[in-house]
Amino acid sequence: MLGGTAEARALAAGLLERGVFVVSSLAGRVANPKLPAGEVRIGGFGGPDGLAAWLTGHDVAAVVDATHPFAERIGASAAAATRTAGVPLLRLQRPGWRQGPGDDWHWVDSLDEAATLVEGLGERVFLTSGRQGLSAFARCTRQWFLARCVDPPAPPLPPKIEILLDRGPYHVAGESALIRDHRIDVLVTKDSGGTMTTAKLVAARECGIPVVVVRRPRRPDTPTVEDVPSALEWVSAMLGA
Template sequence: PLPLPVRIGGFGGAEGLARFLAASATRAVVDATHPFAAVMPFNAAAACRLAAIPLLALKRPEWKQLEGDRWTRVGSMAEAVTALGASPRRVFLTIGRQELAAFAAAPQHAYLARVIDPPEGPVPPDLTLIRDRGPFDADAEAALMRRERIEVVVAKNAGGDATAGKIAAARHLGLPVIMVTRPAKPNVPTVATVDEAMVWLASHGCLPTLRGV
């Protein structure tokens, strides 16, 4: 539960969101969607232009490849499937549940996937699910990968500390990581931290009450 009004559900595209912003007398918008949200950031940008409302994107920094990392960068989940290759491998999928179906196209691999909610739709035939929520400690991640005899990790470059343990664990174990890069985002003012977003809100007269944000 949040100490703020909450709206759940879609708005009807950019035009619907613009109408909602106008009707609710919203004074500013902060796009704090997931780094892999591909549609809502563009809808928010278009809606804010239509409604003449300032928009800020809150985007946490990506993970950076460090010494010892064995990354293969790909631009989509389909490319990640191809990057696994033809030979059977034991694969740790740390991509959430919504895109597991892509890996059904490569049934020769044995997959371990960690999800919060169970997947819907097709999944690879040889799939073991772990239902858990971060944060995940690097030592625990390494122990999991050893126990499951993981040979390669597939991850989205979401950034942040909560799930960075898998990246550190793969580095420690010398495992390759297929890293899916973030989708394109609209060109809007962007900050990396909540504190910076609060300063921006203050500059637009939205503090201290935070009403209409």
């Protein structure tokens, strides 16, 4: 299991209940990650060849890529490595968010595009795109940023920035208060999907502020399901469990 998401943790627990041995691999980019049940491996594999060798050496019967929708590199490595090793691969990916009535969303293809767009949308920006993408906004010298991350970010950063270290799930009342208290007039996020962080989108709608949403990157053409029960059934069918 290539994990790090709530769906990966739920799938690991479900498979263990069925008597399936699971090794969950985490990238190690978060200092104190939420660990799934079962065996856990932290760190990279050394690219597709290293992952293929690991799969073969550990007699792996099936792989589930349940990484974050924006974990583009590991998704490509998983597709290449499983082809080399001859191991079936499933992608477990939560559905993306959908714009609803009253939402003022502006879709972009990258954080660089988001940085360009916010310069014309607002003066006080709530950044919820993760610490690794903050450098894209370093050139924004006029706006003030509130950046929420799990771990402290490294420079370069925008010159006017406040870092808020926090981890979801979040609630609408708290997100609305955060927007009001910091006088936020534009929100920037990635289309991560799921329910843990949707409260900020509801709060933005209720507060009447625009949202810049970064589209998901393209992933390899892999069999894909959108929920944990479907992934459970796929693994069970593969293993005869």
